[in-house]
Amino acid sequence: MDTLPLEILSMVMEQLWSDPTYSPSRGPRLTHPKAKSKDKLLTNLRSARLVCKAFCHAASSLFGEMYFQVIWVSLSHNSLSNLLALSGLPQFARHIHTLRIDAVKFDHGLHESGENMVMLAKALRNLETTLKSILLSLKCSRSSEDCLDETKVAGAVRNALLHSRVQPARLRVYTNRPEVFCLPNSQLHLAHAVNMQHLTCLKLDFLNATTVDPEIHQALSKGTIARFIDAIPQLQNLSIYFANDIWYRAPLNLLLGEGRIKSLKSIRLCGFNSRQNEMNDFMMRHKDTLQSLEIVDFKLRNGSWRDVFRVIHEQTNIETLQIRQVWDRDEVFLLSDSNHQVFARTELETVNWDSIATSRNDSNLDLEPMELGRTGTYVTFPEDLLYDEDDVEDDDLVNPLPYFAHELLHPGHHGSGGMYAGSDDGLSGSLTASVSSLETESVLGHGFEV
Structure with a gap:
């Protein structure tokens, strides 16, 4: 035998x-x-x-x-010990291609000593030849204190990746807040140079609640996500998902960048709102490489989707368009939130848009009440505030809604404080120190850049 x-x-x-x-x-x-x-x-x-x-x-x-193809691990002693032992067994370690790191059961003592980063880095080095995908799950219940540990978990993972020098091909992050991606440019480029040179697929899932949050708006309008994306040289597939549209009106170029993602082949945008010209500009910048576009729960604040679809067909090389529940001031396309419509390039010229369009007045896209901060107070904003005039040409750098909500709660205070106050690049003072070597990347690092 x-x-x-x-x-x-x-x-x-x-x-x-x-x-x-x-x-x-x-x-x-x-x-x-x-x-x-x-x-x-x-x-x-x-x-x-x-x-x-x-x-x-x-x-x-x-x-x-x-x-063992997908391994779940938390930054607790038992979980990391099991991962370290498993990664040291070649007959099993060779099957591990995805590591899912969870924020639950976070061990504060282990983090303060730096041991969680050391243990994770050792395991990552053992898996260097087989590990292809990393999934960082920072999502937790709003009532859970674990939510406060998101930045600490992300920082420990980032530093472990730096020390292990692992180069994943895929990265997916579930988080409540975009701020976990916030790093000074020096640390950002170091992290990406060490760990992101082979990354081709990036998925960012922002599982935000229906809460008006000035800090989230500032993170978006400061270009935090765009800087993170721009530092990934081989990115081909990008997905950005917002669980709830709470009307953050940061311009699309501040979310996705003003330049061209040179290797981009497919993109999925869910829970966005933008102007028609912003969508057209993005597609034209990527018309030579972009092959697949998926837009879900996406509102145009001015212009029309029909004009966007026309540009996709006539001026880009997009082969596949997938839509679900996208709307502008006048129409909704595919109102059902359970059905997607996929169009091949040859179908875009002959599609009968009237057959899948619903009048905005006849839709069920009523305005949902939004909570002001975490106060328990809800307000529904007037419809006119949620759309722009067709001839608006300003950059719309400030979304009035979060600040309007702040003013309701704190009259006379402009809400300029928070983690981004007093910084030219939108980053807190604790994050602005330059990084000269891996040794200076302490386990107390902030944010998540891998």
Whole structure:
């Protein structure tokens, strides 16, 4: 038995599945099968490992393939210890391609000592040849104190990546606040030079509540996200998702940058609002490389989507357009929030937009009440404040709504304080020190730039 090739023995192990190979419950290799089938497989693998050394080796390969492709870890001692031990076992570590780092169970003592960064960096170095994707999940309940640890978790991860020099191909971040991406340019470019040279896919999910928050608005209008994106040289696929549109009116070029993302092939924008000319300018800057565009829950503050669709067809090389619930002052396209419409390039010329359009007056896109800060006070703004005149030409650098809300709560105070006050580049004083070497990247670093 020990003389059989591993490939043959692996085929024998495949038969340990209780379901037929064609069963949907088995699932693709990148996902777990249903819990019942998984548990049966685990029991069978344990028994097979006891048959002989050859079976043990083959069963370990299938076990690693099914259970270790995606590893969840928190910055707690037990979780990091388990990851460090697992990453030191080649027969299992070679299957780990995605690391999901969670903000829950954050160990403050371990963070203050710097040990969480050291342990994570060691594990990352062990996984350097196999790790392709990192998912940072900073989302937590608004009532949970864990939310206050977002910046600390992000900073520890950033420093661990710096010390390990791992180069992931994909990065996805779930967070409540854009500020976790905030770094001085010196630290930003160092982090990207060390860790982001091979990154091709970036997904940013901002799971914000329906709360008017001046700090979030300032982070967006200061170009925090745009600077982060601009420092990634090989970016091809970009997704930016806002869970709730709370009418932050920062210009699109401050969110996505004024330049061209030279390798951009696909982009997904969800929960945005912009002007028609901003959308057209972005598409024209990327018309030579952009192949796929997805726009979801997206409002035009002036102009019309029909004109945008015309530009996409006539002046860009976009091959695939996917839309769901996009609207302007007059019309809504695909009102249902459960249906997407995908158009190939050849379909854009003949599509009957009237068939998928709903009059804005007949839609159910009523204004939702928005909470002022975290006060429990809600207000619905007049419709006229949410759209621009067609001939407006100013840069609209300031969204009046958060400041209007602040004035309601704090009359006479302009709300200019916060983490961005008193800084030319929109960054706090604690973040402005230059970085000369990796050794100066302490575990007390702020923000998340990987």
